Amino acid sequence: MIQIFIDLFFTIVHTIKDVLPIALIIFGFQFLVLRKPIKNLKKIITGFILVLLGLGFFLEGLEAALFPLGKLMAEQLTDPAFISASGSLENVQWWDYKWVYLFAFAIGFSTTIAEPSLLAVAIKANQVSAGSIGVWGLRIAVAIGVAIGISLGVFRIVTGTPLYWYIVTGYVFVVIQTLYAPRLIIALAYDSGGVTTSTVTVPLVAALGLGLASTVPGRSPLLDGFGLIAFASLFPIMSVMAYAQLSEWQVKRSKQPLK
């Protein structure tokens, strides 16, 4: 129990080390190039300290509570003894991994909801759009995209199909969808691909990919363990554009009878 508080201290020290270059760049440019006093400097520094403490607590809490259990779970679900009763994977078909797909979907969705950088972008998008893009609507749309992406990525590792088939097909979809999506959402949708995979999602998803790639016959963890993050960054682009298209269509339909 005491160990967790000691770990917390080191995690916070580590976070400070990560933030230092960013703080140096910001204040360096502020004092050397812009040479203007910062308004509300005290408040901003308090904000920085809160972010540091917050990330420290957040990471240490994940490390103590959720990551060990989640990683162990990924190992157990991909264990040959769990997949087939005989413990041999010779006659296993792709659907024998059904619990793995479900786990991939559920863990992709739930970790994305808790992802702090997505929350930040959702808050900003809500402010900028004057409330027409809901914080929850965006987060759920992105989370569904990540969930579908990771389950499909897991399916790819199980079947051993080449990664680029999926990614290139995904690109074609994104380009076609861009032509029809409302203009206001396009940049935000592209952004939501990059914000989904950070602190919470990556460690758990990496454990899942590694577990699968090292147990499925014919896969190598070095070559096939990668690619899940790519799926998780591509599919939210589609789901966010779909969310905007769906809400636009709904607004149009509800206006129809009035005409």
Added chain:
Amino acid sequence: MKSLKAILILLLESLRDLMPIIVVIGFFQLAILQQPIPNFGEIALGIVFVVIGLTLFVQGLNMGLFPIGETMAYAFASKGSLFWLLMFAFALGFGTTVAEPALIAVAGEAATVAAVGNMIENSEASKDSYAFGLRITVAVSVGFAIMLGVFRIIKGWPIQYFIIGGYIGVVIMTVFAPKEIIGIAYDSGGVTTSTITVPLVTALGVGLASSIKGRNPMIDGFGLIAFASLTPMIFVMAYGMVV
């Protein structure tokens, strides 16, 4: 008393954000794997930590990261020096990426893959220099991406042309890049943007778009993160071809 209630509400909101993970892990542990929850006390304390952390982070976001990003965007816009703005954009992209722990991990793994695939000599020294070169490559590409993204906001060019151009670049590189590097390259796009970079860069983009006449913060302000996740894929494949 009133502020105490406000804090409680904020904590409850964070707990709600965390609920899905707790439910998913609990369900799989108890119902599918049919095992008890180990170290219950420690896990409960960890969840309390995560809730406190998320609450503090969101507060700090609104007090510190968002305002500084916007203040700097306005200051650069009113100063009118494009050169320094682009330098700042590059420094922000490069500086936040080069020390990113997730990138250091991925670069290490990539070096192992390269050694196993006989692309480089299988020794510690050559792996280290391969990993270091890869980190610098990705950091330069993110710096370049943020710089290009900022330039796009100033010019008001539509983002989709850049993204589609980037996709074409990725596809072309995929054809020529060594097979071993493709998975890592695709993943590298997702790991570059950290939890502190995202709010800062978003506030910078939105702040720039709102301070320049004729730009719409919704259409023009977003998109910097998208650039930062796309360019590393191209640069990492190029690195795999050259080294």
